Amino acid sequence: MTPVVAPFPLTRLRRTRKSAALRALTRQNTLTVHDLIWPVFVMDGTDASYDIPSMPGVKRLTVDRLVAAARDAAALGIPAICIFPYTDPALKTDCCSEAWNPDNLSNRAIRAIKDAVPEIAVMTDVALDPYNPDGHDGFVRNGHVVNDETVEALAKMAVEQARAGADILGPSDMMDGRIGAMRAACEAEGFRDVAILSYAAKYASAFYGPFRDAVGASGALKGDKKTYQMDPGNSDEALRLIHRDLMEGADMVMVKPGLPYLDICRLTKDQFGVPTYAYQVSGEYAMVKAAAANGWIDGDAVMFESLMAFKRAGCDGILSYFAMDVARALDA
Numbered sequence: 457m458t459p460v461v462a463p464f465p466l467t468r469l470r471r472t473r474k475s476a477a478l479r480a481l482t483r484q485n486t487l488t489v490h491d492l493i494w495p496v497f498v499m500d501g502t503d504a505s506y507d508i509p510s511m512p513g514v515k516r517l518t519v520d521r522l523v524a525a526a527r528d529a530a531a532l533g534i535p536a537i538c539i540f541p542y543t544d545p546a547l548k549t550d551c552c553s554e555a556w557n558p559d560n561l562s563n564r565a566i567r568a569i570k571d572a573v574p575e576i577a578v579m580t581d582v583a584l585d586p587y588n589p590d591g592h593d594g595f596v597r598n599g600h601v602v603n604d605e606t607v608e609a610l611a612k613m614a615v616e617q618a619r620a621g622a623d624i625l626g627p628s629d630m631m632d633g634r635i636g637a638m639r640a641a642c643e644a645e646g647f648r649d650v651a652i653l654s655y656a657a658k659y660a661s662a663f664y665g666p667f668r669d670a671v672g673a674s675g676a677l678k679g680d681k682k683t684y685q686m687d688p689g690n691s692d693e694a695l696r697l698i699h700r701d702l703m704e705g706a707d708m709v710m711v712k713p714g715l716p717y718l719d720i721c722r723l724t725k726d727q728f729g730v731p732t733y734a735y736q737v738s739g740e741y742a743m744v745k746a747a748a749a750n751g752w753i754d755g756d757a758v759m760f761e762s763l764m765a766f767k768r769a770g771c772d773g774i775l776s777y778f779a780m781d782v783a784r785a786l787d788a
């Protein structure tokens with residue numbers, strides 16, 4: 457489609473900008489509460505929270521407080537919450553068996569939320585990093601993150617999350633073959649309706665730093681994740697990964713990080729026309745918060761503008777730590 461521009465003064469593009477009413481009528485994209493997935497951090501204990509220093513306004517919550525937070529989110533209309541566990545370091549082992557323990561922290565949180573607030577969709581994180589002393593998303597053998605053994609473990613982990621009541625499985629590990637293995641394992645166990653939102657195009661990014669603080673993985677991480685997460689210079693590879701994951705049974709796909717990879721969001725939507733999500737990651741959140749705290753930008757305005765950018769780039773939804781702030785502002 458070629459945009460039509462008749463010569464001036466037949467066209468004065470300022471006509472449709474002249475008032476709030478005209479701007480509202482001609483606006484192509486809008487952000488609503490239904491576009492949001494809220495990532496949350498859960499920890500052991502009762503009635504407690506811990507402020508994450510590198511993510512001002514974000515807390516780790518105990519399961520009881522997380523349930524209350526999920527109730528608030530659902531009341532505001534947020535459709536989904538995504539759980540990340542802060543695992544007790546004593547439970548981290550090289551065999552990562554806590555990952556598929558039916559009663560691990562994450563699975564207890566899923567069950568508690570689905571019992572108390574069944575209307576909110578619960579999304580999980582499928583990766584070994586919260587359970588691995590190395591901080592890697594897969595098993596480490598002789599200094600290498602091994603693929604196929606990890607995929608078997610991820611499939612077991614996914615099945616336990618589905619059994620706990622998860623609505624959406626979120627494999628964030630970037631191993632090859634994990635989507636097919638998880639889909640087959642879920643079908644075999646009778647979990648036919650659980651959705652998979654694949655972290656399909658996940659880049660090896662420096663924007664994940666504050667998240668690794670939040671889940672207690674930053675100090676532990678030996679080496680980087682460049683042998684499994686994508687090289688920031690690539691875009692064709694993102695489309696191959698997305699195609700591959702869809703063919704293996706993913707229902708929805710994600711691009712991560714968000715704003716620095718909006719081109720990939722647009723390419724994905726145009727090429728595949730599937731439910732497409734972006735993760736506005738911890739570093740993106742922290743940058744906005746830090747600049748706003750210094751009085752250098754208007755934090756709320758930048759929050760809305762950056763989330764709108766995802767809609768313009770073709771995303772159907774955004775995982776964002778701003779979800780509750782946005783929902784409250786839209787509700788006001």
Ligand code: PBG
Binds near residue numbers: 581664666667
């Ligand atoms: C790891 C995982 C990461 C994030 C989500 N899942 C970090 C990593 O890959 O090291 C990052 C999210 C964020 O930065 O907000 N499985």
